[in-house]
Amino acid sequence: xxxxxxxxxxxxxxxxxxxxxxxxxxxxxxxxxxxxxxxxxxxxxxxxxxxxxxxxxxxxxxxxxxxxxxxxxxxxxxxxxxxxxxxxxxxxxxxxxxxxxxxxxxxxxxxxxxxxxxxxxxxxxxxxxxxxxxxxxxxxxxxxxxxxxxxxxxxxxxxxxxxxxxxxxxxxxxxxxxxxxxxxxxxxxxxxxxxxxxxxxxxxxxxxxxxxxxxxxxxxxxxxxxxxxxxxxxxxxxxxxxxxxxxxxxxx
Amino acid sequence: xxxxxxxxxxxxxxxxxxxxxxxxxxxxxxxxxxxxxxxxxxxxxxxxxxxxxxxxxxxxxxxxxxxxxxxxxxxxxxxxxxxxxxxxxxxxxxxxxxxxxxxxxxxxxxxxxxxxxxxxxxxxxxxxxxxxxxxxxxxxxxxxxxxxxxxxxxxxxxxxxxxxxxxxxxxxxxxxxxxxxxxxxxxxxxxxxxxxxxxxxxxxxxxxxxxxxxxxxxxxxxxxxxxxxxxxxxxxxxxxxxxxxxxxxxxxxxxxxxxxxxxxxxxxxxxxxxxxxxxxxxxxxxxxxxxxxxxxxxxxxxxxxxxxxxxxxxxxxxxxxxxxxxxxxxxxxxxxxxxxxxxxxxxxxxxxxxxxxxxxxxxxxxxxxxxxxxxxxxxxxxxxxxxxxxxxxxxxxxx
Numbered sequence: 001x002x003x004x005x006x007x008x009x010x011x012x013x014x015x016x017x018x019x020x021x022x023x024x025x026x027x028x029x030x031x032x033x034x035x036x037x038x039x040x041x042x043x044x045x046x047x048x049x050x051x052x053x054x055x056x057x058x059x060x061x062x063x064x065x066x067x068x069x070x071x072x073x074x075x076x077x078x079x080x081x082x083x084x085x086x087x088x089x090x091x092x093x094x095x096x097x098x099x100x101x102x103x104x105x106x107x108x109x110x111x112x113x114x115x116x117x118x119x120x121x122x123x124x125x126x127x128x129x130x131x132x133x134x135x136x137x138x139x140x141x142x143x144x145x146x147x148x149x150x151x152x153x154x155x156x157x158x159x160x161x162x163x164x165x166x167x168x169x170x171x172x173x174x175x176x177x178x179x180x181x182x183x184x185x186x187x188x189x190x191x192x193x194x195x196x197x198x199x200x201x202x203x204x205x206x207x208x209x210x211x212x213x214x215x216x217x218x219x220x221x222x223x224x225x226x227x228x229x230x231x232x233x234x235x236x237x238x239x240x241x242x243x244x245x246x247x248x249x250x251x252x
Numbered sequence: 253x254x255x256x257x258x259x260x261x262x263x264x265x266x267x268x269x270x271x272x273x274x275x276x277x278x279x280x281x282x283x284x285x286x287x288x289x290x291x292x293x294x295x296x297x298x299x300x301x302x303x304x305x306x307x308x309x310x311x312x313x314x315x316x317x318x319x320x321x322x323x324x325x326x327x328x329x330x331x332x333x334x335x336x337x338x339x340x341x342x343x344x345x346x347x348x349x350x351x352x353x354x355x356x357x358x359x360x361x362x363x364x365x366x367x368x369x370x371x372x373x374x375x376x377x378x379x380x381x382x383x384x385x386x387x388x389x390x391x392x393x394x395x396x397x398x399x400x401x402x403x404x405x406x407x408x409x410x411x412x413x414x415x416x417x418x419x420x421x422x423x424x425x426x427x428x429x430x431x432x433x434x435x436x437x438x439x440x441x442x443x444x445x446x447x448x449x450x451x452x453x454x455x456x457x458x459x460x461x462x463x464x465x466x467x468x469x470x471x472x473x474x475x476x477x478x479x480x481x482x483x484x485x486x487x488x489x490x491x492x493x494x495x496x497x498x499x500x501x502x503x504x505x506x507x508x509x510x511x512x513x514x515x516x517x518x519x520x521x522x523x524x525x526x527x528x529x530x531x532x533x534x535x536x537x538x539x540x541x542x543x544x545x546x547x548x549x550x551x552x553x554x555x556x557x558x559x560x561x562x563x564x565x566x567x568x569x570x571x572x573x574x575x576x577x578x579x580x581x582x583x584x585x586x587x588x589x590x591x592x593x594x595x596x597x598x599x600x601x602x603x604x605x606x607x608x609x610x611x612x613x614x615x616x617x618x619x620x621x622x623x624x625x626x627x628x629x630x631x632x633x634x635x636x637x638x639x640x641x642x643x644x645x646x647x648x649x650x651x
Contacts, residue, residue, distance in 0.1 A: 076495035
């Protein structure tokens with residue numbers, strides 16, 4: 001049994017079958033990549049996993065509990081964090097505040113009326129936030145306003161915001177989309193480091209094959225809303241069905 | 253001190269000093285002089301400064317922190333006013349139970365309106381709150397007349413039960429007081445040279461409450477709760493994917509700011525025991541928005557400045573009439589005098605809205621952070637002259 005078990009997911013948008021009978025199993029302590037051509041249903045699948053979309057049928061179990069019907073904040077509280085294609089951060093807040101907020105969410109749950117206590121008195125939360133910023137080499141930028149960060153730093157900040165909650169599953173939606181080569185390399189290294197140091201289970205949606213093959217331990221190939229194959233990177237590389245999905249039948 | 257950072261504590265001390273010394277500060281011109289009409293140190297206006305200050309402080313907790321623009325906050329002011337008058341009618345002229353009830357009733361009212369309105373954000377939220385406020389106004393004017401006095405408004409009358417004080421005799425009027433120790437209308441006048449300074453009980457009572465309200469707002473701004481509210485304004489998507497439920501946070505902010513408005517309503521009635529439906533009209537809600545933006549939304553002191561600014565205009569600039577202008581420019585040659593007066597006249601007296609409108613436009617275009625940003629720019633310009641401080645360009649947290 002994997003930590004995340006997706007069984008028989010179907011999702012229709014009008015006449016379009018976005019997901020058709022999708023099964024997926026993510027083993028604990030692995031990096032699992034989901035790849036596929038444009039329109040394969042990768043993002044739809046991700047949105048189902050985080051509670052943004054409700055599928056027409058099927059089940060999604062995370063650590064033995066159903067995820068379906070829960071709101072995004074409830075799913076996060078279960079231990080699933082998400083990194084977006086374009087970093088979603090609190091742009092108007094300082095870098096330190098950006099990381100302190102997930103610390104509060106982890107400690108106090110989805111709502112707590114701590115309106116009279118001072119933020120400055122929360123030494124434990126601050127130390128926790130600064131430790132993670134140190135880990136991603138951003139400690140010297142803690143007082144900067146997040147909107148003034150470079151794109152790469154925004155990505156690292158978002159990663160830090162997810163990591164500080166110590167998630168059991170980290171979902172990454174094309175973490176290197178639109179990045180320059182150097183930034184892509186940095187992100188790959190950062191993810192490798194997270195994987196090795198913290199042993200966090202990761203599910204990653206990616207276009208860039210270079211990224212996929214340097215990170216993934218298992219790969220699921222999605223085409224037209226259905227999983228084609230699930231295998232190790234080495235076996236996927238030469239798989240005829242995968243080539244077919246990517247290059248189109250005409251050229252086979 | 254008092255659980256505040258040094259900088260915030262200093263700001264609180266400044267506010268305390270300004271409010272306590274207001275009768276002096278607002279009366280800079282000697283009685284009887286030409287400039288005396290610019291004096292704002294009379295009880296009625298000073299009371300309004302602090303009461304509308306409270307209103308704007310509360311509005312800022314919602315709008316300044318979460319970015320949810322409520323366009324119906326006058327409804328809470330009105331509800332608070334009615335609640336306080338009913339307390340005068342039923343219980344006694346003591347302002348304490350009256351104000352407590354107005355805060356509670358406004359809080360309950362805000363909970364209901366907020367619960368419904370906060371299902372939407374942005375312009376739809378604003379429209380929902382506006383609709384609720386206009387609905388309250390219309391109801392207060394018509395169907396709810398037994399409760400609100402309708403067109404004539406609500407005031408203590410002979411024949412009210414007044415359980416604690418006993419019913420008024422016909423022809424007798426009552427004024428609100430504080431446990432029978434002080435009458436809100438009592439004033440002490442101090443004449444020094446040509447100057448007359450008025451120390452009014454009602455003003456000081458309201459000022460102390462404003463200082464407490466301001467202190468609470470600083471604590472909220474600097475609390476984890478306040479940080480969450482700013483996070484909601486910044487990015488709601490990240491908020492929910494961080495495991496935080498935005499709805500109860502915004503609802504709590506809405507209720508708190510509604511209670512502030514109720515408090516302001518109760519205080520207005522404590523100074524002058526009558527309430528009318530026009531207090532809930534949408535222009536009154538708009539005025540609250542103007543005050544906050546003019547002073548600087550999201551800053552601690554801005555809304556208070558904005559409230560003072562608008563109330564000063566409403567009461568001082570509006571009193572300048574043609575005769576006053578003629579008095580000022582009598583020394584000019586006849587033709588030119590007429591031209592000057594004709595040019596200035598539309599901007600003063602009944603035309604004070606025009607001046608305020610122009611000022612508001614200038615502030616929004618050139619000082620998006622409001623009067624506070626103006627102050628910060630002046631402070632920064634003065635600092636730049638000293639070479640030592642030139643390097644410090646760190647972003648200052650909002651005051």
